[in-house]
Amino acid sequence: MRHGMSLFPVLAPEEKSAADYFDESLRLVELAESLGYDHVQIVEHYLGPYGGYSPDPVTFLAAAAMRTTTLRLITGASIPAFTHPLQLAGKLAMLDNLSHGRLGVGFGRAFLPTEFEAFGVDIDTSRERFAAGVEACRALWSGTDVTVDDGFHRFGPITSLPRTVQRPHPPIYLASAMSPQTCEWAGRSGFHLQVVPTITARSQVQEMLAAYREAWAAAGRDPGDAEIQLKFTCYLDDDRDVALRTAEELERNYIAKMTAVVAGWADVRSSAYAGYEQLAGKVRQYDFATSHRDNKVLAGRPQDVAEQLATVRGWFGDVDVSCVFSPGYLPADRAEAAVRMYAEQVVPALGPAPAGVA
Amino acid sequence: MRHGMSLFPVLAPEEKSAADYFDESLRLVELAESLGYDHVQIVEHYLGPYGGYSPDPVTFLAAAAMRTTTLRLITGASIPAFTHPLQLAGKLAMLDNLSHGRLGVGFGRAFLPTEFEAFGVDIDTSRERFAAGVEACRALWSGTDVTVDDGFHRFGPITSLPRTVQRPHPPIYLASAMSPQTCEWAGRSGFHLQVVPTITARSQVQEMLAAYREAWAAAGRDPGDAEIQLKFTCYLDDDRDVALRTAEELERNYIAKMTAVVAGWADVRSSAYAGYEQLAGKVRQYDFATSHRDNKVLAGRPQDVAEQLATVRGWFGDVDVSCVFSPGYLPADRAEAAVRMYAEQVVPALGPAPAGVA
Numbered sequence: 250m251r252h253g254m255s256l257f258p259v260l261a262p263e264e265k266s267a268a269d270y271f272d273e274s275l276r277l278v279e280l281a282e283s284l285g286y287d288h289v290q291i292v293e294h295y296l297g298p299y300g301g302y303s304p305d306p307v308t309f310l311a312a313a314a315m316r317t318t319t320l321r322l323i324t325g326a327s328i329p330a331f332t333h334p335l336q337l338a339g340k341l342a343m344l345d346n347l348s349h350g351r352l353g354v355g356f357g358r359a360f361l362p363t364e365f366e367a368f369g370v371d372i373d374t375s376r377e378r379f380a381a382g383v384e385a386c387r388a389l390w391s392g393t394d395v396t397v398d399d400g401f402h403r404f405g406p407i408t409s410l411p412r413t414v415q416r417p418h419p420p421i422y423l424a425s426a427m428s429p430q431t432c433e434w435a436g437r438s439g440f441h442l443q444v445v446p447t448i449t450a451r452s453q454v455q456e457m458l459a460a461y462r463e464a465w466a467a468a469g470r471d472p473g474d475a476e477i478q479l480k481f482t483c484y485l486d487d488d489r490d491v492a493l494r495t496a497e498e499l500e501r502n503y504i505a506k507m508t509a510v511v512a513g514w515a516d517v518r519s520s521a522y523a524g525y526e527q528l529a530g531k532v533r534q535y536d537f538a539t540s541h542r543d544n545k546v547l548a549g550r551p552q553d554v555a556e557q558l559a560t561v562r563g564w565f566g567d568v569d570v571s572c573v574f575s576p577g578y579l580p581a582d583r584a585e586a587a588v589r590m591y592a593e594q595v596v597p598a599l600g601p602a603p604a605g606v607a
Numbered sequence: 608m609r610h611g612m613s614l615f616p617v618l619a620p621e622e623k624s625a626a627d628y629f630d631e632s633l634r635l636v637e638l639a640e641s642l643g644y645d646h647v648q649i650v651e652h653y654l655g656p657y658g659g660y661s662p663d664p665v666t667f668l669a670a671a672a673m674r675t676t677t678l679r680l681i682t683g684a685s686i687p688a689f690t691h692p693l694q695l696a697g698k699l700a701m702l703d704n705l706s707h708g709r710l711g712v713g714f715g716r717a718f719l720p721t722e723f724e725a726f727g728v729d730i731d732t733s734r735e736r737f738a739a740g741v742e743a744c745r746a747l748w749s750g751t752d753v754t755v756d757d758g759f760h761r762f763g764p765i766t767s768l769p770r771t772v773q774r775p776h777p778p779i780y781l782a783s784a785m786s787p788q789t790c791e792w793a794g795r796s797g798f799h800l801q802v803v804p805t806i807t808a809r810s811q812v813q814e815m816l817a818a819y820r821e822a823w824a825a826a827g828r829d830p831g832d833a834e835i836q837l838k839f840t841c842y843l844d845d846d847r848d849v850a851l852r853t854a855e856e857l858e859r860n861y862i863a864k865m866t867a868v869v870a871g872w873a874d875v876r877s878s879a880y881a882g883y884e885q886l887a888g889k890v891r892q893y894d895f896a897t898s899h900r901d902n903k904v905l906a907g908r909p910q911d912v913a914e915q916l917a918t919v920r921g922w923f924g925d926v927d928v929s930c931v932f933s934p935g936y937l938p939a940d941r942a943e944a945a946v947r948m949y950a951e952q953v954v955p956a957l958g959p960a961p962a963g964v965a
Contacts, residue, residue, distance in 0.1 A: 267704040267769030275673075295693055301768035304697030308669045312705050315633075315673035335653055335725055336690065339662030346625040347670050367693055367762035404725035410659035411625030 250562060251569040252596055253288035254281045254588065255325060255480050256309070258302035259503050259576035267302050271309065273581040277574070277588055278313045282320040284592035289313055290325030290355065290443075290478075290571055295364050299506045302577070307340045314348035322348050325443060325480070325571070326357030326424035329382020330375055331368050334402055335409065337382065338389040342413045350414035355443050356383045357424035358431070360525065362513035372519045377401075380434070383421065390418035422478065427453060427524070429460040436464025441476035443571075447545050448531055451564060458565055476569060479561065483547040483572035485554060485587040485595070495583075496548035497537040499576055504535045547572065551594030558599050567602055608920060609927040610954055611646035612639045612946065613683060613838050614667070616660035617861050617934035625660050629667065631939040635932070635946055636671045640678040642950035646711065647671055648683030648801075648836075648929055653722050657864045660935070665698045672706035680706050683801060683838070683929070684715030684782035687740020688733055689726050692760055693767065695740065696747040700771045708772035713801050714741045715782035716789070718883065720871035730877045735759075738792070741779065748776035780836065785811060785882070787818040794822025799834035801929075805903050806889055809922060816923055834927060837919065841905040841930035843912060843945040843953070853941075854906035855895040857934055862893045905930065909952030916957050925960055 256274055260267075278289050291309050294300025303309060306324040313322055322344065329337060345352040358379040359365065365372040381399040388395045389409035396405030413419055424443040425431040435442050442461055446454045458477060465475045482503070484496035514528045540546050544561050547554045558570065572591065575584035614632055618625075636647050649667050652658025661667060664682040671680055680702065687695060703710040716737040717723065723730040739757040746753045747767035754763030771777055782801040783789040793800050800819055804812045816835060823833045840861070842854035872886045898904050902919050905912045916928065930949065933942035 262768070262770050266772075267701070268707055268772055270769075271701070271705050295697065295768075296765050297768070303701070304694060304768070305665070305701060307663070308665055308698045308701045308705070311666045311669035312673050315670050331691065332694065333689065333726060336662060339653065340666045343625070343629075343661070343663060343666045347629050347666070349626055367765065368691055369761065403727065407654050407725065410620070410653075410655070410662070411628075412620050414624075414626055 250558070250567060250599065250602060251287040252591070253290060253321075253323070253478070253569065253571040254278070254286055255571040255573045256289065256291040256303070257300055257573045257576065259298060259300070259506050260302055260578055261298040264298075264578045270302055270577045271312070273584065274309075274577075275312060275316050276581070277584060278320065279316050280585055280588050281592075282317045284589060286320065286592065287569065288321035288323050288353065288571070290323035290353075292325055293328050293331075293357070294361075296361075296367060297506070297510055299510045307344050310352075311344055311347055314344065314351065317351075319351070321351050321353055323353035323422065324355045326355035326422070328357050328359045329386065330359055330370050330378040331364070332382075334382055334385035334389060334397060335404065335407075338386040338409050339411075341386070341419070342390065342409065342411050345413045345415055345419050346411055350419075352413075352415065352419040353422060353441075354386070354419050355422040355424050356386075357443075360426065360522065361510050362517040362519075363510060366513075372517065373521050374401075375519075376521045383423070383440075387418055387421065420476070422476070425457060427457070429457050432457040432461040433464045436461040436466075436475070437468050439465075439468065439470060441478070443478045443480065445480045447540070448528070451543065454565065458568075462566075477565070478569045478571050479565065480571045480573070481545070481547045482576075483554060483574055483587070483591065485549070485551060485574075485590045487550060489549050489553060492549050492553075493541070495579070496541070496546060499579065500535075500537055500540070500546055503576055504532060508532050551590055552598055554591070555595045555598035558595070562602060608916070608925060608957065608960065609645040610949070611648060611679075611681070611836065611927065611929040612636070612644055613929040613931045614647065614649040614661070615658055615931045615934060617656060617658070617864050618660055618936055619656040622656075622936045628660055628935045629670070631942065632667070632935075633670060633674050634939070635942060636678065637674050638943055638946050639950075640675045642947065644678065644950065645927065646679035646681050646929070648681035648711075648713065650683055651686050651689075651715070652719075654719075654725060655864070655868055657868045665702050668710075669702055669705055672702065672709065677709070679709050679711055681711035681780065682713045684713035684780070686715050686717045687744065688717055688728050688736040689722070690740075692740055692743035692747060692755060693762065693765075696744040696767050697769075699744070699777070700748065700767065700769045703771045703773055703777050704769055708777075710771075710773065710777040711780060711799075712744070712777050713780040713782050714744075715801075718784065718880065719868050720875040720877075721868060724871075730875065731879050732759075733877075734879045741781070741798075745776055745779065778834070780834070783815065785815070787815050790815040790819040791822045794819040794824075794833070795826055797823075797826065797828060799836070801836045801838065803838045805898070806886070809901065812923065816926075820924075835923070836927045836929050837923065838929045838931070839903070839905045840934075841912060841932055841945070841949065843907070843909060843932075843948045845908060847907050847911060850907050850911075851899070853937070854899070854904060857937065858893075858895055858898070858904055861934055862890055866890050909948055910956055912949070913953045913956035916953070920960060
């Protein structure tokens with residue numbers, strides 16, 4: 250079980266300026282490297298306080314590359330549906346070079362109707378665009394004189410520059426919230442996985458991971474090479490009550506801001522997103538105590554969170570974990586304390602995986 | 608006359624890796640700041656050794672922001688025709704925050720048929736897309752609840768995040784190679800100017816700058832607030848012959864790589880690019896001695912280049928200068944020596960502008 254730090258700004262300008270958010274986040278990134286974290290990752294979102302401070306993960310990670318020397322830098326996730334593959338492959342390759350081969354590329358399908366609408370992209374084509382975008386980037390990185398003609402983009406033969414440091418391409422992760430198809434495709438193709446278990450039932454996540462591992466093995470790959478990242482929000486304090494109160498307050502804020510953006514699903518039906526029309530309702534019914542009990546949010550003293558992670562490992566096998574320690578407006582010193590506490594107390598308390606864990 | 612450093616990689620993978628190019632360039636950026644340069648800027652190009660190591664200027668400048676504290680960071684230029692305004696405004700705003708308000712945004716129209724073709728963008732619409740993209744970004748930065756419906760993109764009302772540090776928006780520069788219309792528009796709108804005089808006659812550049820200054824003044828602006836950046840390649844050595852030999856060799860390489868990409872103009876006619884069908888011919892006829900004599904390339908000992916710049920100032924008035932000291936494969940120590948020599952010997956030798964220079 251490797252441990253990384255995720256950044257997901259849930260901030261409006263009246264709460265904290267982006268300059269302060271980035272300054273504080275970059276200090277967290279330096280701290281994470283010094284404490285032995287595996288990676289930092291950051292989202293791509295638009296149009297509001299729900300992630301909107303980070304419309305381009307590559308921009309932030311290029312800065313993070315200059316503040317670190319060993320930490321892996323991962324997009325979590327880049328959205329091919331919104332960016333031309335020549336640009337996406339190109340800027341990610343720049344980042345792979347700027348960081349001397351420390352890039353990991355998470356690709357996501359996106360799920361907010363408002364984002365698709367703003368980009369003028371038909372949400373019903375999202376699955377095809379996702380697949381086409383990932384394959385176009387992989388082809389551009391891996392090959393020379395590449396031609397792309399996938400129904401969405403048509404160009405070539407061209408050789409994408411700059412060439413990536415990692416050959417044939419940086420590690421690729423597919424982000425999936427609830428799709429066994431995506432997981433199966435990832436396993437078959439040798440891609441890694443990013444999963445946010447927050448709004449998905451445990452059994453469904455288990456089904457997704459089973460589909461992934463089965464497809465990975467069926468393709469003749471070594472199971473030890475597969476990476477599965479689970480993303481959690483994580484709130485730590487030496488005082489369990491303080492941790493839980495903070496967690497509940499920040500989760501409610503996250504949910505309030507998410508509610509505003511997923512409200513779009515009240516009016517949208519898309520064959521590409523079966524079940525998403527219930528998303529607004531699911532989000533509305535969010536209950537912190539239930540979510541905490543179900544280990545969808547990590548909160549408490551270090552030993553409490555270590556217990557939660559041991560349970561998570563029991564449920565899902567040998568996964569990696571990537572934690573959001575602050576949505577951005579936790580005071581900087583408290584966010585730093587949490588990053589430190591996780592590395593110094595949670596990870597050691599967790600101990601090695603029990604035998605039999607996949 | 609302020610002085611900046613421009614980066615324009617003219618490199619193929621077999622010549623130098625992008626990792627080495629970026630490492631060396633970032634060291635030049637640090638050196639430029641320590642020597643009092645005004646800014647660093649970098650291009651956006653695709654599809655080949657002619658600039659193709661920099662498909663996204665924002666990615667490089669985000670890294671440069673972490674290596675500097677006062678240097679201005681300028682895109683030279685970003686191409687709105689190829690990027691959705693939500694993304695372009697968004698990532699540039701991230702950079703303005705990461706750099707604490709040191710961003711300058713150069714916008715360009717692009718001019719390579721192969722790039723338009725790869726992006727599936729009709730080159731005949733380039734002028735309208737350029738104008739629409741610049742106005743969309745300016746509106747997104749300046750206002751809240753912005754609606755865009757310009758025939759190319761339609762979205763809103765939305766408030767673009769993150770908000771820029773510089774209010775109402777970072778300084779905007781319009782890049783123009785040979786278009787008095789663009790210059791007039793820039794002056795009227797309060798935008799600054801980036802001009803590459805390489806392939807344009809002196810009289811035409813003078814006409815462009817006159818149109819710009821006239822429109823600027825007609826709008827009631829203070830002439831002292833206008834910024835005009837002229838971009839040059841610059842080759843310096845204590846030995847004049849070495850400087851000229853190096854200059855000729857590197858210019859020939861630049862021209863050879865440019866020839867490959869502008870060959871596209873042999874088969875293209877676009878009402879939006881009157882005269883560009885002659886571009887391939889112009890480039891083919893390139894003669895170093897003529898170009899040097901006409902002060903389109905700066906080369907020689909420091910005092911020679913200072914004389915050239917004095918002449919340039921006599922021709923064009925009080926302009927700023929942004930120099931490419933190496934296309935990337937000049938050995939790093941020679942590039943660093945040139946950056947140092949320019950700041951320590953050319954700039955002081957140039958002296959103050961004579962009275963009467965605009």
